[in-house]
Amino acid sequence: MKVSLPIANEVKKDLKAGDYIYLTGTMYTARDAAHKRLIELILNNEKLPLDLNNVCIYYTGPTPTVNGRIGSIGPTTAYRMDGFMKHLKMINCTIGKGPRSEEIIDLAKNNQILYLMAIGGIGAKLSLCVKSMDVIAFEDLGAEAIFKLEVVDFPVIVAYDIYGNSVFK
Amino acid sequence: MRDISYKQISDAVYEMAVSSIYDLDDKMIRSLKSGLINEEDFLSKTVLKEIIENSDIARTNRIPICQDTGIVVCFLEVGNEVHFDFLIDDAINDGIKRAYIDERFRMSVVRHPLDRVNTRTNTPCIIHTRFVLGDRVKITICPKGAGSENLSSFKMLVPTSGIDGVKNTIIDAVKNAGGRVCPPMIVGVGIGGNFEESAILSKMALIRDLDDRTDDEIARKLEVELLEEINKLNIGPMGVGGKTTAIAVKVNVGPCHIASLPVSVNFQCHASRHKEMII
Numbered sequence: 001m002k003v004s005l006p007i008a009n010e011v012k013k014d015l016k017a018g019d020y021i022y023l024t025g026t027m028y029t030a031r032d033a034a035h036k037r038l039i040e041l042i043l044n045n046e047k048l049p050l051d052l053n054n055v056c057i058y059y060t061g062p063t064p065t066v067n068g069r070i071g072s073i074g075p076t077t078a079y080r081m082d083g084f085m086k087h088l089k090m091i092n093c094t095i096g097k098g099p100r101s102e103e104i105i106d107l108a109k110n111n112q113i114l115y116l117m118a119i120g121g122i123g124a125k126l127s128l129c130v131k132s133m134d135v136i137a138f139e140d141l142g143a144e145a146i147f148k149l150e151v152v153d154f155p156v157i158v159a160y161d162i163y164g165n166s167v168f169k
Numbered sequence: 170m171r172d173i174s175y176k177q178i179s180d181a182v183y184e185m186a187v188s189s190i191y192d193l194d195d196k197m198i199r200s201l202k203s204g205l206i207n208e209e210d211f212l213s214k215t216v217l218k219e220i221i222e223n224s225d226i227a228r229t230n231r232i233p234i235c236q237d238t239g240i241v242v243c244f245l246e247v248g249n250e251v252h253f254d255f256l257i258d259d260a261i262n263d264g265i266k267r268a269y270i271d272e273r274f275r276m277s278v279v280r281h282p283l284d285r286v287n288t289r290t291n292t293p294c295i296i297h298t299r300f301v302l303g304d305r306v307k308i309t310i311c312p313k314g315a316g317s318e319n320l321s322s323f324k325m326l327v328p329t330s331g332i333d334g335v336k337n338t339i340i341d342a343v344k345n346a347g348g349r350v351c352p353p354m355i356v357g358v359g360i361g362g363n364f365e366e367s368a369i370l371s372k373m374a375l376i377r378d379l380d381d382r383t384d385d386e387i388a389r390k391l392e393v394e395l396l397e398e399i400n401k402l403n404i405g406p407m408g409v410g411g412k413t414t415a416i417a418v419k420v421n422v423g424p425c426h427i428a429s430l431p432v433s434v435n436f437q438c439h440a441s442r443h444k445e446m447i448i
Contacts (some may be wrong), residue, residue, distance in 0.1 A: 018212055018409070033285065062236050064273040072233035077316045077349050084371050097316070098349035099408055119407055120225065120316065120351035121440040122223035124232035142287055143236075145277050155219070157212065157409065167212070168348050169403045169410035 002153065006054045006092035007097065011111055015154050015158045017165035022153040023116075026118045027056040027095065029030065034137070035084045042137055050138030052090050058102050060094035061131075061143035064121070072123030073149075078104075078115065089113065098107040099168040108160040116156040129154040170252045171304040173258065175260045177448055178253075178308070182264025185310050185444035186241065187272055190233045193224040196379040196391035197416065197441050204353060204406070204413030213411030215354075220439055222404070235440040238274040238310030241265050241294040246359065248303035251283050261308070261413065266280035266290040277315070297369060311376050317354065317436040323368060326430040332387070335360060335432055342434040343399050343415070348408015351438035353416045355379075358387075359433040361423040372389035374419035374444075375437045388420040395420075 003011060005025025015021065016096030019086055028050060030038065041048055058076055070129050077095025085094075089111050097120040107113045118126060137146040159167045192398055198221060205217040227234040252262075269276060271293040278292060279285045294310075301307075322342040326334050339358055348352075359370025363441040383389050403413025416439070425431060 020212065020215060061236060061275060061277075063233050063275040066273045069230075071275075072227075072236040072238075074236050076237070076321070079349060097351065097407065099347055103176070105333060117407065119219050121235045121438055122219050123236040124227035124230065124234060125219060125223040126228065127232055143277075144290075157407075169405060169406045 005056045007056075007114060009112060012114060012162050013017040015161055016163070017112065017158050017161045017167045019158040020155065021158060022155055024152050025054075025056070026151070027058045027107070027149045027151060028136070029058050029060050029062070029147040029149065031059050031069030032142055033141050034146050035049055035081055037138055039084050039087050040097040052088065054090070054092045055096050056092050057088075058118075058149065059094065062127075062147070063143070065133060070127040070133055073127045073130055075120055085113075099166070100160070105160050105164060105166060108162055109164040112162050114158065114162065115160040118156050120152070126154065132147050170250055172252050172254075173448055175263075175411045178257060178260035179264040179267070180305070181308060181446045182243075182261050183241055184309060184448055185267045185308070186268035186312065189274065189310065189442040190238055190274055191231050191311055192228050193234055194379065197439065198224055198268055200379065200411070201371055202354065202415045204416070204439050208406075208411050208413060210411060212409040213405045213413065214410060216406035217413065228383055233274060233312060234442070235313070236275055237314035237316060238277060239442070240278050240315050241291065242311045243294045243296045244297055244309040244354040244373065244376065245296060245298040246301045246307040248296060248301055248305045248334060250304035251306055257295075257298070261294055262292040262295060264321070266292050274387055297375055306448045307445060308448070309376055309443060309445040314438060314440065317438040319348040319434045319440060320337045320350045321371070321433070323364070323431070326362070327428045328428060333414045335430070336391070336398070338432045339403075339434055340393055343404070344402060346397065347404050350436040352404055352408065352438070353406055353413045353439050355437040355441055356395070356415050356418045357437060358391075358418065358420040359423070359435070360420065360426040360431070362431060363425065363429065364431060366423055367433040368435070370421040370423050371433040371435035374421040377419050379417055380437055381431045383420065388422050392418045393418045394406055
């Protein structure tokens with residue numbers, strides 16, 4: 001099934017844990033260090049480097065782009081970002097890998113923040129789905145900076161759906 | 170005495186780092202393919218197919234298999250008849266630094282665990298050295314990602330816990346790790362030694378050849394039984410369920426104190442990258 005980003009609420013109703021879907025649209029990368037900075041800005045009521053409303057956040061730290069070719073860009077383990085999520089209830093969905101805490105299952109159910117899983121360790125293949133990549137914040141963090149990605153048919157598994165189901169056994 | 174140069178060491182490390190990041194071990198690919206035949210569900214099959222396809226794309230296009238190009242662990246065996254006129258750790262770090270800069274791999278090492286400033290060279294490596302007889306140096310390098318490393322565990326059992334206690338500890342560690350370590354995984358187990366030795370034993374277990382068999386009969390039996398039990402847990406590829414949770418269980422054992430039974434479990438994701446070279 002092909003799905004546009006950000007995922008519309010009507011579409012979220014059709015997505016069930018275990019569905020294999022292909023995403024097209026804009027996503028923003030952020031992992032540990034970028035989350036820490038974003039949350040500090042939020043808590044201090046300071047200006048954010050991007051509008052977080054309804055965005056898709058992808059937990060990844062890619063290898064650098066080489067001669068215009070996007071680097072390896074697979075997901076990193078999502079549970080490390082769980083503690084930040086209580087401050088990010090305005091976002092559309094997250095993409096990472098691996099099971100997360102109950103709190104994230106509840107966020108999917110109560111706030112429609114879907115958790116999608118990209119397959120870990122397939123960063124070479126996923127790089128072919130990324131059509132453009134631009135750094136938009138925290139460039140000093142290197143791979144941990146926030147990049148804006150335009151993706152086409154980026155494959156993910158619905159991990160936590162809005163009905164409280166999980167793909168994980 | 171045989172002289173070995175800085176360049177010989179540095180170049181060997183460079184070459185191994187580059188090839189390990191792009192080329193997934195053929196034995197791992199073969200194991201993933203047999204896992205694929207074994208799986209029945211759409212999702213577990215799809216995950217395995219994608220992982221196998223990724224290894225082709227990485228090799229053909231020279232894109233790293235995984236974006237986590239790791240912190241490099243290096244095991245050295247240095248013969249007593251070898252002479253260096255330099256610090257061997259410097260030559261190893263030099264090879265890694267050049268490889269990661271030239272190939273634009275991800276720099277994943279920070280200089281201090283709390284100030285978190287990236288060294289931008291992916292060094293220093295973590296180097297374990299031991300001395301052996303002979304006039305050769307054996308170098309094994311292993312770029313180790315954090316996803317699997319972070320779920321590693323250590324437990325000090327009481328000596329009377331015996332084999333059942335050890336098995337339960339390992340199974341609990343696998344259950345706790347679950348889909349977060351990017352299964353199909355290799356489970357490296359170190360039993361015995363002391364606190365730090367058991368951890369090193371477990372890391373050495375992970376870099377064993379996928380097809381090798383330990384000479385230790387008790388460890389061998391554990392490897393076979395644990396692999397079967399782990400693959401019944403229905404964790405499956407990436408945790409979506411299935412029969413292919415572990416590709417192998419490798420158990421290394423060592424002598425220990427009468428009062429101790431240390432058990433370390435170290436995980437390796439399916440992007441198992443290690444190379445060795447004898448100079």
